[in-house]
Amino acid sequence: MSDLIDxxxxxxxxxxxxxxxxxxxxxxxxxxxxAFWSATCAWSRRADVMLVYRQLKWAPRNVRIVAIAxxxxxxxxxxxxxxxxRGLKFPVALDPNQSVARLYRAEIAPTFFVVDALGFxxxxxxxxxxxxxxxxxxxxxxxxxxxxVLDSQYVPVTETSAxxxxxxxxxxx
Numbered sequence: 001m002s003d004l005i006d007x008x009x010x011x012x013x014x015x016x017x018x019x020x021x022x023x024x025x026x027x028x029x030x031x032x033x034x035a036f037w038s039a040t041c042a043w044s045r046r047a048d049v050m051l052v053y054r055q056l057k058w059a060p061r062n063v064r065i066v067a068i069a070x071x072x073x074x075x076x077x078x079x080x081x082x083x084x085x086r087g088l089k090f091p092v093a094l095d096p097n098q099s100v101a102r103l104y105r106a107e108i109a110p111t112f113f114v115v116d117a118l119g120f121x122x123x124x125x126x127x128x129x130x131x132x133x134x135x136x137x138x139x140x141x142x143x144x145x146x147x148x149v150l151d152s153q154y155v156p157v158t159e160t161s162a163x164x165x166x167x168x169x170x171x172x173x
Contacts (some may be wrong), residue, residue, distance in 0.1 A: 002104075002105060002113075002121070002124035002125075002159055003105075003161060004104065004105075004113070004121040004124060005121055005123075005124060005149045006036065006120060006121070006158075007120065007121055007139055007157045008119050009034075009113070009115040009119055009120065009121050010024075010103045010104065011023065011024050011025045012024055012088065012092060012094035012099075012100045012113070014047050014068070014094055014095055014102065015076075015093070015094050015102060015155075016091045016092060016093050016094065017069065017076050017080040017092040017093075017094060018080060018091075018111045019081055019093075021097075022066060022091045022093045022130035024066075024115075026118050027064050027066075029056075029117055030063070030064065030117055031061075031063045031064070031115065031116055031117050031146065031149050032063070032064045032065070032066065032114070032115040033051075033054075033058075033063065033064070033065045033066075033102070033112060033113070033114055033115075033142070033146065034066055034068060034111075034112065034113040034114075034115065034123040035047065035065065035066070035067045035068065035110050035111075035112050036066060036067075036068050036070055036104070036106040036108070036111040036167075037067035037069050037070075037089045037092065037108060037109055037110060038059050038069065038070075038071045038074065038079075038109035038110075038164075038167070039069065039071070039078050039083075040073075040074060040075045040081050040164055040165070041109045041110070041112055041165035042165075043072070043109065043162055043163060043164030043167060044109045044110045044163055044165070045086065045105075045114075045129050046130075047080065047110040047164075048086045048087075048088060049086075050077035050127060050142075051065060051077070051088070051090070052086070052087050052088065052089070054142075054146075055089060055090060056133075058146060059076050059115070060066075061145060061150055064090070065090040066090060066091050066093060066106070067083070067088065067090060067091070067092040067093065067099055068092075068094075068095050068101070068106075069092055069094055069095060069165060070096070070098050070100065070109070070111065070167050071091065071094075071096075071168070072096050072098065072167070072168055072169055073168065074096075074098070075110065076094055079092055079094065079109075080092070080099070084100050085095065087152055092171075094111050098167065098169075100128075101167060104108070104124075106162075106166065106167075107162075107166055108162040108163070108164045108166050108167070109164050109165050109167060110127065110162065110164050111126075111162040111164070112124070112125065112126070112127055112162075114142070114146055114149055114155070116144040116149045117149075122145060122148070122149055122151075122153050122155045122156055122158065123141065123142070123145035123159070124158070124159050124160075124162045125141060125159050125160030125161060125162055126141055126163050126164075127140070127141065127142040128140045128141055128143075129141065129143065129160070130163065130164055132163075139157075141157055144157065145149065145157075145158075150152060
């Protein structure tokens with residue numbers, strides 16, 4: 001799935017839904033969870049419930065979270081309203097032309113990447129092993145990856161297949 005595992009996370013700068021700007025390089029030196037996100041995807045809503053609680057757990061250990069909205073049909077006001085409704089306290093960066101999604105090869109919302117404090121991608125994929133057929137997860141891949149990064153351990157599972165909503169493809173030059 002990802003040839004980014006154990007490689008330096010590609011930097012990017014994007015506008016945010018609240019009118020600011022986000023650059024990944026501003027957070028270098030801290031563990032980062034990158035979540036490719038959608039305002040209209042039920043799987044993203046499900047993941048956001050988990051992320052809101054994880055942020056409370058991870059923030060004291062300096063883990064940062066950024067969502068990247070890469071659905072071309074979702075506009076900034078819709079994204080901001082949905083992020084506020086979901087209680088998100090982390091930035092939601094706007095990627096309507098999917099330049100960052102292409103850079104990370106993210107085609108499905110939600111897809112997660114865990115970047116360690118040195119800037120290396122250590123995990124890519126789903127939050128857990130839930131599927132439409134088996135909605136109750138048995139494995140929490142994202143939690144395992146963040147815990148391993150925080151404890152300076154190897155991530156036990158470095159890649160999984162994301163489950164969610166496929167982004168419509170944007171034609172690019």
